[in-house]
Amino acid sequence: MARIQLKTISHTYHPPDLPEEEKAYAVSSLDISWGDGTSNALLGPSGCGKTTILNIISGLLQPTAGQVLVDDQDVTRLSPRQRRIAQVFQFPVVYDSMNVFDNLAFPLRNQGLPEQSVRKKVQEVAEILDLQDYLTNPPAKLNAAEKQKISLGRGIVREDTAAVLLDEPLTVIDPKLKGSMRRKLRQVQRDLQKTMIYVTHDQHEALTFADDVTIVKDGRLVQKGSPEELHSEPASPFIGYFIGSPGMNILGCSLKGEELRFQDFSLGLSPEFLSRIRGTGPDLQLGIRPEFIRVSPEPGENTVPFEVAVIENTGAYWVVTYVKESLRIKARVPESMRVQEGQKHYLAFPEDRVNLFQNEQRVI
Amino acid sequence: MKKKNIFLILYLIALFVPIYWMINTSLKTDNEILKGLTFFPKDVTFKNYVEIFTSPLWRTSFLNSIIYVCLNVIISLVAAIPGAYAFSRWKFRGDHHLFFWLLTNRMAPAAVFMVPFTELYYTMHIYDTHLAVALAHCLFNIPLAIWILEGFMSGIPREIDETAFIDGYSFPHFFRKIFFPLVAPGVGVAAFFCFTFSWIELILAKALTVTNAKPVVVTLTVGIGAEGVRWGLLAAAGVLTIVPGAIVVYFVRNYMAKGFALGRV
């Protein structure tokens, strides 16, 4: 098990002889560190450079600049095998001409391990992954979830595996099996205490699997932290909106005296809150999560009237889209409340639940 | 990496040597050919080519070949495209083995089948026509074309069909506007192989034609053995038989590259 570090990693797919200003970088100056035995997620929208980062870690790709460290040892020039990093791909990769046992044994046999230890290790891994009953079967007849387990098995079967990288491993798995597969992955990580990095564009998968989530956008690191941190203290409006469903409401506003002015309403601020944002410029963005907006049919102190536009039923609560002029806000409303389109509701934004952003950076 | 390239280049050179030798021979005078071995023609002569181009026999037989080959390519594709579509889209009993049974058509020894072919086409009144040869060549080209096209069509997700039908496309409209452009590289590759196998076939083409549709491959055979072999002339004709094919390959080369990149031939 090991700690993985990226040091000022940049990569471009363009040829090196192209003038520097014409090169487009898939990832640029990344500094990330993943702790030993941790479960991590690398989250970002499609095309943000996730797979590039993964291939750089595993050694399938040589970065244009920067270093990859495994346990403080520079492995940038080493092959995937020498780095002891395993990878599970988006599409299940199994060796069709071998049965499940031989598939799991393949990395060990390549290492030249004696057959007795191979058998013991494979049995162990098969038990962990619930594959005991299939060991003599040809993998071609198994479903995608089982094939992915074999891929994972080949990664964890080696005692010396430093880390396992999972590249959107649930993409082709039947929706019905996704839940149990996700739990299995998490359980394997907890039991084996192996460093795992789970790449996905699906925040739900990332947040349920990982203790530590790294968010990447356009090849740059935007935030790294626990799911709770990402949720309550997003580093930028992008993360606020990207994490959580529905995402955070982001409203443009400006600070005028003791009030936050929006397009056609304003909110009074407490002296305590004001002291915390002293020194910031006037142009701000307010972020508030739908579940923290307080909704009432009656006007109250520091509330703003909005009109109900769309009502979605999620089963446990309503997600209501409110409009006021050109503003749209989503709020979570308890099912006990009666909501009708066109109704007027009074919305309050509790100060302790509000984030303020300036220039795409979180202020509070 | 390097070793690989050297191997490939050596192989391609070996592949080209016989073709070079034929070109070399075709540009020599009969005298030079018979006098002994020379690696380059001493005085380049186009006499052999001129003779072929001025002879109506050679000209018409070239034309005949091109006509029935093109006809065969069209017939084979028209029959194979819907057939391949059926295989790629619907499961039916025994379709796993059907590919094999389709291929058995290819096994028929043409040398023997030429007699019944002659009889059959005689009664159908198409003996000694381009159509006769084109139909006979379907024997081995349709199964191959179905196999090639099926590979390509299976690579195209079924959802594309379903979406088109939901969008209200009629089947022929969908096929022409959406599906066909997607499998075009595959059709190119299939057309190349059909062209190839029809172009080089000798036995059936010989048996089914007398004068009206006599192909160049047969004219070539006649040139052998009659009054002392005229190597220069035969070599020139041989070179010319490669030309139409080479033109076809040249035009479909990007289709081929794309088709081959898509996977199964």
Added chain:
Amino acid sequence: MSNRAWLFLIPALVLLSISAFIPLMTVINYSLHYIFAGSAPTYVGFENYVEVLNDPAFLKALGRQMVFSLMILVVEVPLGIGIALAMPRKGKGVALTLVFLGIPLLIPFNVVGIIARVFTQSSIGVVPEFFALFNYDYNVSLHTTDAILTIFFLDVWHWTPLVALLCYAGLQSIPDAFYQAAQIDGASAWKTFRYVTLPKLRPVLIIGVLLRFMDSFKIYAEPLLLTGGGPGDATTFLSLHVARKAESYELGYAGASSIIYLFIVIVFSYLFFQLLTNIGTGENK
């Protein structure tokens, strides 16, 4: 659904019945009759079959053919795979290599025969001159080995590109992830070939082996033009033998021998098909 499938297959099936089924019936009909030019055929049951199977000329041609076809498979298939592996996967070289490989395939059988004759003609051909350097008297019309090997190399030259093209297409369809996984699992180059490349090439290898096996049985024009089946009958392969009988209007014999021929090819092709479909699919062990 399956009704619709048959509807789409109608054009192909109709054409195949014209070009395959009806002639096949006719050949079967011949094989059961004694046919002599000018007089009405008489039904003789399986007599023609008995005659063919007892004819040493037929059996020898068959044996020769089997050895020849197996030699072709043993050489052309591995060579074709090797060439495909050496071919560039992307870039300008791809189209160029494809064109080069495509050209031999476009040369008619009899032109191949003519090339061979130009090459092997004593005193004017390259090959005899080459062997003369080593004091070997190369002569296809006198030496059996020379004749057989020449036809063999001719076929290898003519048809290995087909196998290579098929394998190339097969290689292109293997996703990179499989090679990456093998790399991560620490597989050697040989193991990667054995457990990733070869299994993934299975479908194209099936078609490649079947096509080469079936087509090599049909070899006809090359021996006819190069050696006329000689010296003696050393290069009289099965098709040539059967075709001679048909040309001399021994239609009963020709019919029976081609049905036997067809039977043998189908049986062997089916065996290859089954073997290649099932071998090493992880079912064993």
